Amino acid sequence: MPKVSKFLFLLSFFSALFLSNAQNETYSNPVKNQVSDTSFVNLSDYSSDFIYDMKYATEDNFLKAKVYDCAECMLRLKTVKALIAANKEFLKKGYRIKLYDCYRPLDIQKKMWEIVSNPKYVADPKKGSIHNRGGAVDISLVDADGKEVDMGTPFDFFGIEAGHNFKQLSKEILSKRAYLKTIMIKNGFNSFDSEWWHYNLKTGLKDKVSNEKWSCP
Numbered sequence: 336m337p338k339v340s341k342f343l344f345l346l347s348f349f350s351a352l353f354l355s356n357a358q359n360e361t362y363s364n365p366v367k368n369q370v371s372d373t374s375f376v377n378l379s380d381y382s383s384d385f386i387y388d389m390k391y392a393t394e395d396n397f398l399k400a401k402v403y404d405c406a407e408c409m410l411r412l413k414t415v416k417a418l419i420a421a422n423k424e425f426l427k428k429g430y431r432i433k434l435y436d437c438y439r440p441l442d443i444q445k446k447m448w449e450i451v452s453n454p455k456y457v458a459d460p461k462k463g464s465i466h467n468r469g470g471a472v473d474i475s476l477v478d479a480d481g482k483e484v485d486m487g488t489p490f491d492f493f494g495i496e497a498g499h500n501f502k503q504l505s506k507e508i509l510s511k512r513a514y515l516k517t518i519m520i521k522n523g524f525n526s527f528d529s530e531w532w533h534y535n536l537k538t539g540l541k542d543k544v545s546n547e548k549w550s551c552p
């Protein structure tokens with residue numbers, strides 16, 4: 336082999352070796368590998384297809400108090416995966432999920448309980464809710480124009496009208512609630528009778544209550 340081609344041959348051999356190593360490195364990213372299904376992750380790191388309206392990071396909620404320092408949607412990874420799968424189905428029909436609340440650290444649950452100590456409206460922190468376990472989401476749908484779908488009542492409306500069994504609503508509203516429920520159940524969630532917006536991941540009911548916090552920018 337002439338000297339120049341031998342050099343080129345070796346060069347391509349080594350660059351191929353280098354490239355394949357570089358690719359292997361990306362696939363075996365050690366940080367990603369440490370994330371288990373029950374790890375807490377930020378939904379926005381896994382998908383940019385959601386709309387956020389994190390009510391408890393503002394005063395626009397039934398507590399009239401801002402209880403989160405910043406608006407982040409943290410959930411256990413398995414909840415994120417199921418939520419992304421559900422959102423993909425909604426997107427096919429021109430809708431997407433809007434989030435009102437996700438994981439809620441136990442300290443925040445205690446803070447809410449101090450403001451409203453009534454188990455009808457706030458889960459007792461001694462028991463903890465699925466929100467404290469990273470397996471619950473409060474959601475609605477927005478249409479292709481970004482307009483929130485009419486679900487009959489606002490989020491955190493405390494009355495029988497917010498329940499799945501309340502049927503004195505327009506056909507349109509009832510079908511939208513049913514649509515949300517069908518897709519969520521299909522993707523591993525349970526609905527909650529008295530709140531059309533609340534969904535629990537079925538495999539997340541027994542996870543530990545957590546007080547893990549997220550850092551704000």
Ligand SMILES: [Zn+2]
Nearest residue numbers: 471472473533
């Ligand atoms: Zn909820």
